[in-house]
Amino acid sequence: MTDADSPRERMEDKKDQVYEDLLNMITEEFGLSPTDVNPELDIREDLQFDSLQLYSFIINVEEAYDIRIADELIDQVHTMNDLVDMVYDIINKS
Amino acid sequence: MNDREQNMAETLVSIFEKVLVAEEKSLQKGYFSNLSLAEMHTLDAIGPYESRTMTETAQILGITVGTLTVSVDRLVKKGFVERRRDEEDRRVVRISLTRDGKLAARMHGKFHKVLAKHILEPYTEDEQELLLGLVHEVDDYLNTQVARYDNKDNIRQTAKDVAKDVRRRKNDD
Numbered sequence: 001m002t003d004a005d006s007p008r009e010r011m012e013d014k015k016d017q018v019y020e021d022l023l024n025m026i027t028e029e030f031g032l033s034p035t036d037v038n039p040e041l042d043i044r045e046d047l048q049f050d051s052l053q054l055y056s057f058i059i060n061v062e063e064a065y066d067i068r069i070a071d072e073l074i075d076q077v078h079t080m081n082d083l084v085d086m087v088y089d090i091i092n093k094s
Numbered sequence: 095m096n097d098r099e100q101n102m103a104e105t106l107v108s109i110f111e112k113v114l115v116a117e118e119k120s121l122q123k124g125y126f127s128n129l130s131l132a133e134m135h136t137l138d139a140i141g142p143y144e145s146r147t148m149t150e151t152a153q154i155l156g157i158t159v160g161t162l163t164v165s166v167d168r169l170v171k172k173g174f175v176e177r178r179r180d181e182e183d184r185r186v187v188r189i190s191l192t193r194d195g196k197l198a199a200r201m202h203g204k205f206h207k208v209l210a211k212h213i214l215e216p217y218t219e220d221e222q223e224l225l226l227g228l229v230h231e232v233d234d235y236l237n238t239q240v241a242r243y244d245n246k247d248n249i250r251q252t253a254k255d256v257a258k259d260v261r262r263r264k265n266d267d
Contacts, residue, residue, distance in 0.1 A: 055197055
């Protein structure tokens with residue numbers, strides 16, 4: 001087994017894929033350039049999402065991954081990284 | 095009725111009315127001003143994920159299928175609900191929320207959560223548990239009273255029976 005095939009590497013690849021997917025969705029929905037978004041970006045503060053935009057985006061994510069995201073989890077999301085971690089955890093549990 | 099009972103009676107009615115008024119106002123001033131509170135509760139009853147039958151939804155709301163049909167017709171026209179025939183039993187109509195319907199229901203759910211958060215916030219964890227316990231007890235008591243009216247044709251007689259029970263319990267105390 002090469003290093004690139006190790007379980008940890010595969011998990012990281014998958015997380016990167018979730019980041020890419022969410023980046024595409026967020027830039028498409030809000031007309032942003034991919035360079036406007038980075039992992040530490042605060043979705044509410046920096047992008048100035050209001051709650052309607054945030055929920056609208058969350059529904060897109062739920063539909064894209066066929067998952068359910070509880071409101072309590074949404075409240076804990078601030079950065080793009082938080083969002084990726086949350087979605088990644090839910091996908092792995094389902 | 096003593097002062098405490100009077101105070102409790104007035105406060106219960108006041109809480110009930112104010113929650114409704116706050117909900118109405120948040121709807122009128124929010125993003126979904128074309129939805130009435132009753133319509134929003136219909137969306138809540140259908141739920142954001144699975145589709146439901148008309149009968150199930152009517153039961154959750156405690157209304158007849160006929161009344162629900164009128165409300166669902168309006169919600170379909172406004173673009174919040176969609177209807178389709180059940181794949182397995184074509185006689186059954188299933189209803190589910192559109193994307194806008196899901197968004198409205200989730201935003202409204204958020205309103206209730208924020209309200210609850212602000213009510214609990216000033217208290218310590220122990221006080222919050224105590225308050226929740228008391229509120230649940232009030233809710234349980236009201237549920238038993240509502241249940242007495244279900245499936246009873248003569249509501250006046252049921253109301254008299256409830257009043258008699260309350261008097262008897264008071265005399266026992």
